[in-house]
């Protein structure tokens with residue numbers, strides 16, 4: 032099929048539809064939405080937005096539950112040239128207020144139950160229309176949408192035009208709005224289709240949220256551009272995934288999906304006979320989970336690495352060894368180098384430094400924040416990811432942590448991932464997080480936060496003495512704190528900031 036001349040991402044999805052009756056979405060309740068049906072509903076949203084005065088470049092912000100209608104709203108927003116701004120459902124009105132004041136959307140859509148709560152926030156941010164949509168597709172926006180025609184001429188967009196603003200999860204400082212263009216999203220989707228061999232025959236089990244790059248772009252874009260189908264679940268629920276897996280061929284998940292599936296004895300080989308590919312990302316997948324998964328199912332999980340600002344950067348190979356604890360190789364078209372954080376010089380293989388990436392996947396900068404853009408996006412186009420990593424002899428990339436998580440104790444660098452790997456291998460430990468805590472003597476000292484396996488016991492002294500056998504003394508935790516479970520956000524990322532804050536006075540208090 033010829034490539035459309037319109038660079039609007041949605042024009043590329045639509046251009047691939049050769050059978051409008053082909054299923055695009057299966058819902059949890061076994062409803063089927065065809066490709067024709069999906070784009071007819073999306074067109075109604077696009078017409079509704081135009082009738083509400085949306086012009087190309089205007090922002091449409093949403094804080095709504097995941098549903099097929101929410102997906103059509105997103106498609107409709109891009110079809111009419113709007114810039115989509117999805118917000119995590121967990122954000123409080125105070126947080127929403129910051130995002131709306133920063134982005135000044137023309138329209139804000141929330142669940143009807145939050146309408147009154149967010150009215151003042153909308154007024155303060157000069158939102159022109161505050162509307163609602165619930166998980167069943169009902170609300171004041173639906174009332175307008177239902178009146179609209181189911182056809183729409185997709186607005187012409189250039190590759191560099193904005194498609195979305197996604198606020199970074201803000202684990203370090205205030206959230207910034209990453210500006211993603213139609214060209215960013217299309218090029219990355221094409222690269223992923225190619226390397227993961229996604230086709231119209233695939234059925235993706237979609238259980239990720241759609242306010243984040245993983246569920247919104249990686250998952251839905253690859254499915255829609257390939258002409259495949261999605262089983263579109265409102266949220267992750269291990270039992271529901273087990274029910275749906277037999278009819279699916281691919282799953283994209285965060286590591287927690289895989290550890291939770293493994294905790295179910297009924298999750299076995301028979302359940303995944305139709306599965307072709309399990310993909311993991313957004314947080315590190317432990318080698319334990321990778322290995323246990325292989326043993327249980329016969330499938331090697333394919334781990335990839337990306338971020339809001341860059342879309343996907345690297346992936347383990349489809350054919351070839353998917354190496355546990357690594358994120359594989361750069362995607363086609365993505366240039367990646369490891370640099371010295373102080374000198375910005377490229378480092379040789381085997382040395383640890385910061386990952387920098389350049390390519391059509393890299394975002395256009397932070398919304399209305401030239402200062403932060405200049406700090407993180409070099410003039411030559413390389414983006415400083417803030418992830419520390421090294422490349423091994425075979426070219427596989429291993430992430431060892433965020434640069435902001437790097438601990439410097441007595442002038443020596445400690446990469447948390449190295450210590451965490453040693454601790455996680457102890458049979459009594461379920462999971463661990465290593466943080467640096469201010470120490471009057473050393474600048475920072477290593478502290479281990481540990482969740483023990485159920486029914487298992489291990490003391491601070493035992494952990495320290497075992498770790499001493501394997502790690503240089505300066506890397507061994509000075510203190511061990513036991514908690515029930517590590518704090519995580521919805522994407523499975525461990526909240527080290529929160530722990531650093533909680534334990535910041537540890538050495539001041541005791542010593």
Ligand code: AMP
Pocket residue numbers: 199200244311312313314315316334335336337338339340358416418430432433522
């Ligand atoms: P976000 O912008 O919310 O998608 O977060 C991006 C960050 O998640 C990256 O900068 C990494 O620190 C982390 N991340 C994503 N994928 C992986 C992975 N496979 N392994 C380790 N960290 C990852």
